[in-house]
Amino acid sequence: MKVLIATEKPFAPSAVQGITKELTTAGHEVVLLEKYKEMTELLEAVKDADAMIVRSDKVTPEVLDAAKQLKIVVRAGAGYDSIDTAYAKEKNVIVENTPGQNSNAVAELVFGMLVYAVRNFYNGKAGTELMGKKLGILAFGNVGRNVARIAKGFGMEVYAYDAFCPVEAIEADGVHACKSQEELFQSSDIVSLHIPATPQTVKSINYQLVNMLPKKGILVNTARKEVINEEELLKLMEEREDLKFMTDIMPDADIEFKKFDGRYFSTPKKMGAQTAEANTNAGIAAAKQINAFFATGDTTFQVNK
Known part of the structure; x- marks a missing residue:
């Protein structure tokens, strides 16, 4: 089978080597399309591909229509909103993700941004410590669990809310389970977002x-840009000079947020999974899933059932 690795933002060279070895050992042909600038390049490359590995690349109906032989697309990472999963299902194309492979990288980034925030962006003035602070985790999946683990190392008190995770599972990790989003925000000095972008969550952080x-609260977003109601958050930060907003997904209103000097920080591009380890883990997991699909029909990680 021909497997296309289509990455506008490429995997690390070592990751490409690992992915290629995994696929070729199983007898598949690997085609690499990196740093492509035009959609036409992707449309041409996917024409005779049986499988495709992508990162944040958009897999639109146009791409799926061009891919006459495509049977499976694997997103090397957890979020898959860049793929038209419903249309893929219509075309009988399996869509999978690789949950958990980037989790530690994202969780560590949360604390990189938090230390930066509580130390006043290293401006020379006295800041505060994370020890003893209450951290709220919105969504207790793979990333949320890693955030909780690291938070305990900082000596923080950890709270979580997840509509789809049993209270018992949250509390089994030594975390206080909240009954609602509202309770989570009221109980926490800091809230870290780990929810996907769905019709229910888009602009829900309002x-x-x-x-x-509470006073001097901090909001951290390493989830998806779309979950933030930017217009309303801008209004709130205008009114509350104590709030800070840290994100690794640059908002559409980045210029407007920048006026809150010392209270807002965004990375230039999404950085959560940008570590050599996460890069390699997610890519190799994607390759293994493709191998399993063609070998036995395994669809354990299918997201468009």
Whole structure:
């Protein structure tokens, strides 16, 4: 089978070597398309591909229509909103992700940004410590669990809310389980977001919810840009000079947020999974899933059932 690795933002060279070895050992042909600038390049490359590995690349109906032989697409990472999963299902194309492979990298980034925030962006003035602070985790999946683990090392008190995770599972990890998002925000000095972008969550992080954070509250977003109601958050930060917003997904209103000097930080591009380890883990996991699919029909990680 021909497997296309299509990455506008390429994997690390060592990751490409690992992915290629995994696939070729199983007898598959590997085609590499990196740093492509035009959609036409992807449309041409996918024409005779049986499988495809992508990162944040957009797999649109146009791409799926061009891919006459495509049977499976694997997103090397957890989030898959860049793939039209419904249309892929219509075309009988399996879509999978690789949950958990980037989790530690994202969780560590949360604390990199948090230390930067509580130390006042290293401006020379006295800041505060994370020890003893209450950290709220919104969504207790793979990343949320890693955030909780690291937070305990800092000596933080950890709270979590997840509509789809049993209270018993949260509390088994030594974390306080909240009954609602509202309770989580009210109980926490800091809230870290790990929810996917769905019709229910888009713009759900709004004025009313974030305003429940106590004085000197911090909001951290390493999830998806779309979950933030930017207009309402801007209004709230205008009114509350104590709030800080840290994110690794640059908002559409980045210029407007930048006026809150010392209270807002965004990385230039999404950085959560940008470590050599996560890069390699997710890519090799994607290759193994493709091998399993062609060998036995395994669809354990299918997201468009």
